[in-house]
Amino acid sequence: MKTKNLNYTILFILFFLNIFAQKTAINNANEKYEKYEYVDAIKVYESVANKGYKDEKMFQRLGNSYYFNGELIKALKWYDELFLMNEQQEPEYYYRYSQCLKSVGNYSKADIILEKFSKKITNDQRGILFETNKDYLEEIKSNSGRFEIADAGINSKYSDYGSAVFNDKLVFTSARDTGGIAKKNFKWTNKSFTNLYTAELKADGSIGNPERFQKKVNTKFNESTPVFTKDGKTMYFTRNNFLDGKRGRDLKKITLLKLYKARFIDGEWKNIQELPFNSNQYSVAHPALSVDEKMLYFASDMPGTLGQSDLFKVSINDNGTFGKPENLGATINTEGRETFPFISNDNELYFATDGRPGLGGLDVFVSKIDNDGTFEAIQNVGEPINSKQDDFGYTINSKNRNGFFSSNRENGQGFDDIYRFTETRKLTCEQELTGTITDSETNEILSNTKVALFDENFQPVAEVVSDEKGNYIFSNLKCGKNYFVRTSKTDYENKETPVTIKRLDGKTTLPIQLEKRVKPIMVGTDLAKTLDIPIVYFDLDKTTIKKESAFELEKIAQILKQYPNIKLDIRSHTDSRQTVKYNQILSDKRAKATMNWFIENGVDSIRLTAKGYGESQLINQCSDGVKCSEEEHKLNRRSEFVITNL
Structure with missing residues (x-):
């Protein structure tokens, strides 16, 4: 009996020690997670999870750690476990889960999860965009097939992304190991810090061997996503909060991202300065210049941000100072991530977001900027630029329609890779608005009816007369725009009908029924x-x-x-x-x-x-x-x- 009791005691002690060890390991992982050291946190969490330990909070953080690193397929495994354990999660987990389901092509289940997300938080723009555009896959399909893409020829087994053209050279971001003795890793990804590299763009279309960008620009921390003025004298770029040997941190002791400016003087980049709207407490990154170079666009999570990161713009004054940053607003930004803006010479804003219905992860979208600064219909550029994974960093030469983009799609060489492309057909989205005009009581066809089209500001656009079959047609209308159709005919009441043009090429049909005028018109009528x-x-x-x-x-x-x-x-x-x-x-x-x-x-x-x-x-x-x-x-x-x- 004593031997049996002793065995029970030993088993109890071992069980207790195992539980204690698991909790110690999880506490250690939690500390790393809070410091954004996701890769190290994953190692500990998975070690515990693989031993059969199940914990809702641990599954959340495991999924998040992979998700925040763009590894959606790996995140899916743990979000699956999370929702099997308890389907009642905060709304954001539904959204992340749907994105991860898309990463393996399970769009039907992803849409079911998005339905639940939109019901849990009815005022979230991401849910609203999904509910109002459930045929988004058809829209993406209609925009697809317009590109020929290929590996850019400069990728490594590390992360390569975020390219720009300067003096017939491609300047890009890379985490490749340059062989230094004191190799430093970025704790978020556990990969090397990124530097800027250049590669010659040769006349035959090939790209030369990558070389490190100028030493004064690269530091021991991250540099990325440069943009250059047309005269080649000014560069804006992203860097961790580090200048003149001093490293800045936020209240959590984290070194965030800032924008910097450098001048090209006597063949060297000098006078590196941080931009005045930076802060130690939030990130500012990924600069882009307007066509006239009087406006700088960027991504940030500064106060006033609608989501996880938004796109902003700030005016560049003639004396080199800057105005006050402006959020681009809910027309562009969502509660998700908007990032990596680029302005083409056709005055189009290209950007990456995971807040709009897409193929999975970050997708590249485009919107034409009108002369008054407003944005036209926002469109997904389609496959093969976009994939089930993260696609971003899109740039294009508006003349020859060649460009580059970045992606962590499957079968790449590294974690992120740069791809080159040629756009074979421009993305235009136009609709034909058509319909038949009839009598509301008799259904009689009403020919020779005047039909006027007005824009959303009630400005006249076009005017036609219905044909002998009562049909009218307005051609070449912009997708996604709101219009008003006014019909008028003798002895019938005038009628105004609002209509929203569909967001894909094709036809919008608006039949109109008119009522006979029953109110008499006579002298004295108001x-x-x-x-x-x-x-x-x-x-x-x-x-x-x-x-x-x-x-x-x-x-x-x-x-x-x-x-x-x-x-x-x-x-x-x-x-x-x-x-x-x-x-x-x-x-x-x-x-x-x-x-x-x-x-x-x-x-x-x-x-x-x-x-x-x-x-x-x-x-x-x-x-x-x-x-x-x-x-x-x-x-x-x-x-x-x-x-x-x-």
Whole structure:
């Protein structure tokens, strides 16, 4: 009996020691994880996990450690374990899990997980983009097949990425071992710190042997992603927080990324300075220059960032100083990672993100920048640039359509590799908007119906007339844009219909049914009431017609053009606030401004009269001294369009 008890005691002690050893190992791994030493953390976590130990927090961190290093296939194994143990996870784990499922081509399950993600956090832009574009794979397919790609010929077994062209040389980032005695590793990846390298771009299309970039630029920490001004005199690049031998750290003692500027003087890069909007507390990285070189774009997680990293821009002043960084906003940025911007000479913004529906990991997207700085429809550039893994660092020569991009896709030489490409067909996304116009009651085809197209700011785009079969067509419309279609026909009510053009090449169909005009038009009819026009189309105390109101006034203009004998009296009224004299003058100016708008839009002035009535014809009790709400006052600020002759 004593021997049996002793055996039980020994087993208990061994079990306790094993549990203690596992917890000690996990605590050690947790410390490394918190310091972003993911590779070292993985070794310890996996050692414990492979012995059969299961822990929800450990599976989370194991998956994250691989995920943050771009090793999505390896991350998938541990996210699988995590969701088998407990499917009720924080929303971000659903998103990461879906990305990892895409990395092995399991898009059907990835979409199921994304559905759950979007239901858990309904205001997340990533979920919204998925819910509004569930046919994203078809869109990507339609954009694919436009590139011929090949290994760039400069890759090593280490990480190579982030290229730029300078003086007929390719300047790129590499973690290759240069044979130094004191080799240093970046704890995040456990790979060598990166430096900048150059390789000659030869006339026959081949690339020469890589050589280290200038010594003064490269340090013992990471350098990456350079961009050069057209005159070759200025370079912006990314480096860990290190300058003049001094290393900076954030509050967690982590050395983050900063942007630096160097000048090319007497054949050397000198005067290296950090940019003034850097900080020890957040990262700023991956610079790109606008076409006119007056704007610098970059990625950062600085305050004001919408997601894990966003794209920003900052103006470069003529004296070399910088403005205040501006977030590119929710049109571009999501709660995910937006990074590696590049501006082509065609004024297109290329960038990498994992926040939009894609093939997996980071995908390359593109958006045309309009003259006013706004962005057109954002499109996935498709395969073979994009893959199931991380694809980023896209640059292109707008003249010859040649360029480079980086990827950690399978069958590469190293962790990241640089690929060269030729774009064989430019990415254009245009739609044809078409439809048939019919009577809403009888379904009778309505030919010879005027159909006008307006953009989202109510500016006219085009005008057509439906054919004998009631069909209309607007061609060459931009994908993803919002428009308004206005139809008008004698004896029918005018109708405005909003439409959003699909985000892939093809056709958008918008059938329109018109209602017979049942409200009689006669002398004394107020067209504002007949056509349901909002009564207020001036801002308070203003006499300038608002853009959205001009769209409404166009309805009346169409009636006047359909019935050339109509004469109209424009009557403007104010509320009782301000003095009687002020309101009389204001209303008179508004009536005259409205009449001038009709004249400028093709209505003969002899058909129009205009008069202001100030506050003399209030339609409720809101006279001087009576307390009224804003809505009650607004009822008195009205315009009337009264027919005086038919």
